[in-house]
Amino acid sequence: MGYDALFRLDGRRAVVIGAGSGIGREAALAMAAHGASVVCADLDLASAKKTAAGCGGTARLLDVLDAEAVREVADEEPADVLVFTAATNVRKRLLDYSGEEFDRVVRLNLRASFDMVRAFGAGMVARGRGSIIGFASIRASVTEPGQSVYSATKAGLVQLLRTAAAEFGPHGVRVNAIAPGVVETPLTQQIKDHPDWYAAYATKSALGRWAAAEEMAGAVVYLASDAASFVTGSVLYVDGGWTAVDGRFDPPN
Numbered sequence: 001m002g003y004d005a006l007f008r009l010d011g012r013r014a015v016v017i018g019a020g021s022g023i024g025r026e027a028a029l030a031m032a033a034h035g036a037s038v039v040c041a042d043l044d045l046a047s048a049k050k051t052a053a054g055c056g057g058t059a060r061l062l063d064v065l066d067a068e069a070v071r072e073v074a075d076e077e078p079a080d081v082l083v084f085t086a087a088t089n090v091r092k093r094l095l096d097y098s099g100e101e102f103d104r105v106v107r108l109n110l111r112a113s114f115d116m117v118r119a120f121g122a123g124m125v126a127r128g129r130g131s132i133i134g135f136a137s138i139r140a141s142v143t144e145p146g147q148s149v150y151s152a153t154k155a156g157l158v159q160l161l162r163t164a165a166a167e168f169g170p171h172g173v174r175v176n177a178i179a180p181g182v183v184e185t186p187l188t189q190q191i192k193d194h195p196d197w198y199a200a201y202a203t204k205s206a207l208g209r210w211a212a213a214e215e216m217a218g219a220v221v222y223l224a225s226d227a228a229s230f231v232t233g234s235v236l237y238v239d240g241g242w243t244a245v246d247g248r249f250d251p252p253n
């Protein structure tokens, strides 16, 4: 292989679910820039169309809570690469959480992931190739008050993806997770609206700042491409060093 083409995605079809916003949008733009034809799917069709227009791709309306609709898109858009980002968080203490809120977070973050991995994984296994990339979080391994259900779903997603890697690997399909640190997107607007909270998160990472959504794009292109041909079942932390550093105290020299 010529190393100049190591990260190229020419001739591959990538489906990005959650392509209308934040990390999903940047994943779609970056994969298209590396030669992929990209299908931009989102619950918000207008924003998916905007991303598609920016990367020469096509847009599709998709609600991942509808398992039948997920299967339809997987059948109609046979993917070499699947990236899925749709998720939600209800930041509340355990004692304040309602059962309805628990169900809402689990349905989107975990149940829909299960449906997407199965629907797209089936076609990839049948064709003998593919790369599935799901978005976990630093919350899959470290947590804080108010993150109980989100953390549980992200830890669950990691194990779901690792098991998919084990089951699909013999068929040439790779499955990996990306675990971002804190990234400025609509998902984290609630934190940005509180200056103390925002600043505390910035200082927690080794780099001393938040990430921009486009800083997740390199990890997506890498895992989608042949540069990662022997990478499966892994969790790639793109967290500015958040999980490497305890950070509770800076000892004097």
Ligand SMILES: NC(=O)c1ccc[n+]([C@@H]2O[C@H](COP(=O)([O-])OP(=O)(O)OC[C@H]3O[C@@H](n4cnc5c(N)ncnc54)[C@H](O)[C@@H]3O)[C@@H](O)[C@H]2O)c1
Binding pocket: 017, 018, 019, 020, 021, 022, 023, 024, 041, 042, 043, 044, 047, 062, 063, 064, 065, 084, 085, 086, 087, 088, 108, 135, 136, 137, 138, 179, 180, 181, 182, 183, 184, 185, 186, 187, 188
């Ligand atoms: N932003 C962060 O700081 C951060 C940190 C760690 C992990 N993550 C993870 O990264 C992923 C992407 O996060 P983001 O910040 O880009 O989020 P975002 O809210 O900016 O984008 C999510 C997209 O998913 C779409 N979506 C929501 N529900 C849907 C549904 N039912 N069907 C189809 N599409 C739906 C939304 O319309 C939106 O376009 C998520 O899994 C999130 O948990 C984000």
